[in-house]
Amino acid sequence: xxxxxxxxxxxxxxxxxxxxxxxxxxxxxxxxxxxxxxxxxxxxxxxxxxxxxxxxxxxxxxxxxxxxxxxxxxxxxxxxxxxxxxxxxxxxxxxxxxxxxxxxxxxxxxxxxxxxxxxxxxxxxxxxxxxxxxxxxxxxxxxxxxxxxxxxxxxxxxxxxxxxxxxxxxxxxxxxxxxxxxxxxxxxxxxxxxxxxxxxxxxxxxxxxxxxxxxxxxxxxxxxxxxxxxxxxxxxxxxxxxxxxxxxxxxxxxxxxxxxxxxxxxxxxxxxxxxxxxxxx
Amino acid sequence: xxxxxxxxxxxxxxxxxxxxxxxxxxxxxxxxxxxxxxxxxxxxxxxxxxxxxxxxxxxxxxxxxxxxxxxxxxxxxxxxxxxxxxxxxxxxxxxxxxxxxxxxxxxxxxxxxxxxxxxxxxxxxxxxxxxxxxxxxxxxxxxxxxxxxxxxxxxxxxxxxxxxxxxxxxxxxxxxxxxxxxxxxxxxxxxxxxxxxxxxxxxxxxxxxxxxxxxxxxxxxxxxxxxxxxxxxxxxxxx
Numbered sequence: 134x135x136x137x138x139x140x141x142x143x144x145x146x147x148x149x150x151x152x153x154x155x156x157x158x159x160x161x162x163x164x165x166x167x168x169x170x171x172x173x174x175x176x177x178x179x180x181x182x183x184x185x186x187x188x189x190x191x192x193x194x195x196x197x198x199x200x201x202x203x204x205x206x207x208x209x210x211x212x213x214x215x216x217x218x219x220x221x222x223x224x225x226x227x228x229x230x231x232x233x234x235x236x237x238x239x240x241x242x243x244x245x246x247x248x249x250x251x252x253x254x255x256x257x258x259x260x261x262x263x264x265x266x267x268x269x270x271x272x273x274x275x276x277x278x279x280x281x282x283x284x285x286x287x288x289x290x291x292x293x294x295x296x297x298x299x300x301x302x303x304x305x306x307x308x309x310x311x312x313x314x315x316x317x318x319x320x321x322x323x324x325x326x327x328x329x330x331x332x333x334x335x336x337x338x339x340x341x342x343x344x345x346x347x348x349x350x351x352x353x354x355x356x357x358x359x360x361x362x363x364x365x366x367x368x369x370x371x372x373x374x375x376x377x378x379x380x381x382x383x384x385x386x387x388x389x390x391x392x393x394x395x396x397x398x399x400x401x402x403x404x405x406x407x408x409x410x411x412x413x414x
Numbered sequence: 415x416x417x418x419x420x421x422x423x424x425x426x427x428x429x430x431x432x433x434x435x436x437x438x439x440x441x442x443x444x445x446x447x448x449x450x451x452x453x454x455x456x457x458x459x460x461x462x463x464x465x466x467x468x469x470x471x472x473x474x475x476x477x478x479x480x481x482x483x484x485x486x487x488x489x490x491x492x493x494x495x496x497x498x499x500x501x502x503x504x505x506x507x508x509x510x511x512x513x514x515x516x517x518x519x520x521x522x523x524x525x526x527x528x529x530x531x532x533x534x535x536x537x538x539x540x541x542x543x544x545x546x547x548x549x550x551x552x553x554x555x556x557x558x559x560x561x562x563x564x565x566x567x568x569x570x571x572x573x574x575x576x577x578x579x580x581x582x583x584x585x586x587x588x589x590x591x592x593x594x595x596x597x598x599x600x601x602x603x604x605x606x607x608x609x610x611x612x613x614x615x616x617x618x619x620x621x622x623x624x625x626x627x628x629x630x631x632x633x634x635x636x637x638x639x640x641x642x643x644x645x646x647x648x649x650x651x652x653x
Contacts, residue, residue, distance in 0.1 A: 313521035
């Protein structure tokens with residue numbers, strides 16, 4: 134563990150990785166409890182996988198037509214695919230009363246397949262998809278940090294503005310509608326927020342870690358508190374701890390930091406579930 | 415005391431999509447401003463459909479509905495609705511006060527916090543339903559009877575001029591049911607109430623008038639209601 138701090142003196146990437154974890158925790162701390170409370174984890178996972186189609190399209194276009202699309206980066210494609218899919222998924226959630234899981238699952242699979250197909254037919258050897266899946270928290274650039282800071286600001290402003298509406302949707306959508314809240318529009322805003330969070334975080338920590346970070350700390354936060362606001366604070370603290378301590382602990386070992394983060398978070402969640410008495414009815 | 419009409423339904427017809435028969439057919443009825451009216455009828459007879467039409471959640475195919483002098487969609491904010499099955503997800507971390515404050519939501523709700531006035535109205539509603547001591551409790555820890563009282567508090571927090579209740583006594587014990595009915599009696603001194611119920615004794619004891627809803631609606635004298643007369647209605651409608 135001490136080796137981490139010795140190397141950190143000469144390797145700024147180690148610090149930027151920690152800062153990235155802290156910034157990611159802000160978004161996860163706010164968006165995670167909404168995702169868990171509104172039971173949207175499956176849809177958030179679908180958004181992340183549908184975005185692979187956009188990642189593939191961006192890689193294909195920038196390689197095959199470099200004069201026109203040379204500026205295009207994989208995350209641009211992923212972001213467009215996720216932001217276009219978010220309202221679509223929100224509409225599906227409201228309009229399709231049966232077999233929603235089947236339709237979302239189909240979109241999830243189609244998005245991934247299109248992405249893999251496009252990467253396969255793109256000339257050359259491409260590692261971007263692996264980076265999308267597993268992230269690279271050890272080599273977070275200054276640009277990534279700016280990206281994360283902007284995301285955090287967008288998440289904070291949107292959640293501040295919409296918090297009571299989001300809480301109403303999490304608690305009782307029927308009552309929210311009767312009280313004059315446009316439920317579909319509010320859900321679309323929430324889904325866009327989730328899409329932006331998922332994609333920007335995926336660029337840094339990877340698809341698998343982003344699902345874990347959106348769900349497990351929020352599951353702990355909502356379990357340990359009785360109000361949504363405090364659950365966001367707990368979720369932020371848990372996220373910040375699990376994106377920091379495990380990666381310092383496994384530094385210099387063959388265990389990847391992303392894996393350590395996921396396993397530590399899952400272990401902490403399991404510990405809390407086992408130690409907590411069953412909830413009063 | 416004058417009894418102005420707060421609910422006026424005329425020649426109402428409604429059919430769900432892809433259904434062959436009307437759920438409600440040529441329904442006409444009214445509710446006065448001091449009344450407590452029961453909605454009785456067989457399962458699938460259209461009681462909840464009628465409530466949803468009154469709330470403006472469904473739109474009639476024919477006829478008209480007037481609530482508090484206007485169409486339901488315009489007057490929705492003045493209706494306090496207590497559903498049969500609460501849609502409140504117990505896994506969401508929320509206090510009782512959070513739930514009651516939902517009654518203060520409106521289309522102009524923005525920002526993270528409710529105003530002092532909203533919180534004051536929510537607390538006053540909790541006081542009126544004798545649940546103020548539960549304000550900081552987690553919603554998920556409440557019993558069925560407590561939940562029903564809190565949902566009525568939520569309806570009151572919206573400063574409703576009409577209460578619609580869908581089987582509010584379902585699933586609560588006899589003691590809590592009595593408490594709840596005393597509360598509703600008290601509220602009926604200033605609010606009209608329309609309440610779906612399957613409990614004949616409850617309806618005949620607390621209400622003067624009831625509506626028998628079985629695809630169509632017919633008025634019945636609740637004071638002389640017993641199981642024999644109800645069976646007669648049921649048989650008559652089916653024949």
